[in-house]
Amino acid sequence: TKGKIKSRDGLVSGIGIQVADNQKVGFASCAGFAEDSIKSTLEQAFKIAKNRPADPRFTGFVEVNQPGKDGELDKGILDHTGEDILSQISDAVKLTEKYDERLIGMTIASNNIWGGHAIANTNGVLEASLNTLNYCYANPVVLDKGERSTAFDVKIGRSVQDIAGVVGSSVDMAMKHLGSVELGESINVPTIWHPLTAGDFLGTVFQAGLNGATVVEKRNPLGEKLNEEIAVKELNLVDDGQDPTKISTTSIDYEGTGRRRTKVIENGVLKSFLFNNYYGKIFGIGSTG
Structure with a gap:
């Protein structure tokens, strides 16, 4: 309301390079696409890999697979x-x-x-x-x-x-x-949440609870609950990377796996965790995209 209006345009570009020397993996990144920068980044990734211990669980990068479809482009x-x-x-x-x-x-x-x-x-x-x-x-x-x-x-x-x-x-x-008052005591009652608040809360809960990496590392309390009822029967949750209207819909994820639709919770029953390529292979199902 003080009338201060600012505008800024910008372009961000860059490249990330992950390399594997047998089972030693390294990663480095740079801004822009200058040839010298890319060569330097590749060398840095190899240096990092060389100085890291071998990871016996690493079995390779993403294989050729069927990409999904991009979402709507405006x-x-x-x-x-x-x-x-x-x-x-x-x-x-x-x-x-x-x-x-x-x-x-x-x-x-x-x-x-x-x-x-x-x-x-x-x-x-x-x-x-x-x-x-x-x-x-x-x-x-x-x-x-x-x-x-x-x-x-x-x-x-x-x-x-x-x-x-x-x-x-x-x-x-x-x-x-305005005019809100404290209840004055702690009580246990049903509440109605604004969608923004509910989304933030549930997003935090599910982001941690459905993370396949923590399941593999045995740091997830839901790790042994697959195909068990973990919520009310009215709860259904889908990781839909192919809904054309959603903001995260892309044809591929950031590893090159085609995006897809994964049922995570169905009628309150835990059906799947969400995995990247590395942890998905260890778990035995591959990436969920």
Whole structure:
């Protein structure tokens, strides 16, 4: 609300090289694609591998496999310039003028991201994937009779998002928080969570609990629960790397494995963990993409 609007464009590119000398594995990376930098990075990766102990569990890199499909690509993001984003933000700031004096501050941001990644290895894998992304958020501050309240809302997708809607919903949430009172005691009751809060909480839980690496390393309390009921029957969870509307959908993962749809929890029963190539081979099922 102080009228400060900033815009910045940038390009990030680079390459990562992983090498294996028998069962000694090394990795190094560099920014850009200059030939000298790539050669130096390759030499560094070999030096790292040479000085590491052999890993008897390493059996090789990703083999040639069937890639999935990329998600939706929005040409509108490619055509959306920095000036367009500034105009979008400026219009969003004007929306705040309709609120009363209790709204004392607001941070609004919009980001366009487009790019991709490519994988090649000596097993014959040679694939690439493209992606577009836009996310916008708003963080208002309201003050009423000495009571300060804040809120946060965000929209993210593969196409340009509705920043005006984000501004409106975040301010409404901040206003509703005014007048909140403590219960005064600890009680056990059902609660209703905002999707953002629920997503953050469940994402943290599942990211740790479904990590195949921790299962192999025997650091996961769910490691012995495969095909057992671990949640209510209403819970179904799918790792869907092929939903064209989702932000993480790509044709390949960052190792070169084709993305796919994996049932993780079905009717409350744990059906699968999520593995990369290394730990998937150790577990006996390969990468889940």
